[in-house]
Amino acid sequence: MLQLALPIVRTVAELRARVAAWRAQGDRIGLVPTMGALHEGHLSLVHLAKTRVRRVVASVFVNPTQFGPNEDFDAYPRDEAKDAQSLASAECDLLYAPTVTEMYPIGFSTSVTVSGVSATMDGIARPGHFSGVATVVSKLLLQCAPDVAVFGEKDYQQLLVIRRLVRDLDIPVEIIGAPTARLDDGLARSSRNAYLSEAERIVAGRMNVIMTDAAVRLRAGEAQDVVEAEGLAALKIAGFDRIDYFEVRGAEDLARPAKAPMRIFAAAFAGKTRLIDNMAV
Ligand code: PAF
Numbered sequence: 245m246l247q248l249a250l251p252i253v254r255t256v257a258e259l260r261a262r263v264a265a266w267r268a269q270g271d272r273i274g275l276v277p278t279m280g281a282l283h284e285g286h287l288s289l290v291h292l293a294k295t296r297v298r299r300v301v302a303s304v305f306v307n308p309t310q311f312g313p314n315e316d317f318d319a320y321p322r323d324e325a326k327d328a329q330s331l332a333s334a335e336c337d338l339l340y341a342p343t344v345t346e347m348y349p350i351g352f353s354t355s356v357t358v359s360g361v362s363a364t365m366d367g368i369a370r371p372g373h374f375s376g377v378a379t380v381v382s383k384l385l386l387q388c389a390p391d392v393a394v395f396g397e398k399d400y401q402q403l404l405v406i407r408r409l410v411r412d413l414d415i416p417v418e419i420i421g422a423p424t425a426r427l428d429d430g431l432a433r434s435s436r437n438a439y440l441s442e443a444e445r446i447v448a449g450r451m452n453v454i455m456t457d458a459a460v461r462l463r464a465g466e467a468q469d470v471v472e473a474e475g476l477a478a479l480k481i482a483g484f485d486r487i488d489y490f491e492v493r494g495a496e497d498l499a500r501p502a503k504a505p506m507r508i509f510a511a512a513f514a515g516k517t518r519l520i521d522n523m524a525v
Pocket of ligand 1: 277278279305307310377380381399402
């Protein structure tokens with residue numbers, strides 16, 4: 245098999261030098277920020293970026309500041325060689341894989357907090373999570389200075405947080421949201437699916453079925469609170485161990501009760517694995 249080599253840089257200076265060389269040739273740049281453990285969903289983000297710009301940089305950085313003290317930072321799957329191979333076959337041009345000290349040098353003291361869209365759902369279930377995301381994404385955008393950056397709609401609340409931060413801080417980049425990649429039974433692709441046992445994997449596959457049913461009911465005019473209560477009950481019956489939320493919200497502002505366009509959001513644990521998903525109504 246042909247082994248494609250992907251250039252890897254680990255410092256901000258090297259990243260900027262590569263990007264500057266491309267800019268000097270007139271190339272436009274795209275950034276796909278990731279935490280690695282790449283799957284088809286991530287590669288679809290690279291493909292989407294590639295339709296918009298000549299050069300695509302993927303970053304792989306498991307960002308410690310977006311994990312809570314009892315979350316899976318240490319256990320988070322890491323396999324740089326495999327990620328590099330996948331990115332090369334997706335025609336990515338550069339892998340940016342900084343170390344934790346490159347990203348957060350000694351004395352690092354700044355944090356970016358986005359209020360409003362951060363204050364609900366995962367903002368409540370995972371205190372500090374969105375500040376960690378907003379801080380690292382601000383840094384990645386300033387380090388790479390891309391024309392476009394692509395994020396998956398699977399983390400829809402995160403996408404809204406990033407859109408808000410880019411607008412509020414006047415960061416000159418176009419944020420592109422990419423549709424969620426799904427497996428055969430509709431389970432959203434996620435690096436955390438790797439944690440699921442066989443039995444948990446079956447439970448996990450029910451989440452999107454329950455959300456699809458809720459979307460049909462909402463379209464038929466059923467009341468939001470009734471649909472939410474039944475969704476919660478259905479997740480319990482399906483075997484989810486702990487449910488953080490099943491909510492109908494405004495797709496643009498996450499307001500509740502939601503005005504159209506609406507979106508359904510769910511977060512629940514299959515065993516020890518926390519899964520999230522969302523769906524347009
Ligand atoms: O979605 C992710 O993988 C992460 O939250 C991101 C955007 C790469 C920031 O660490």
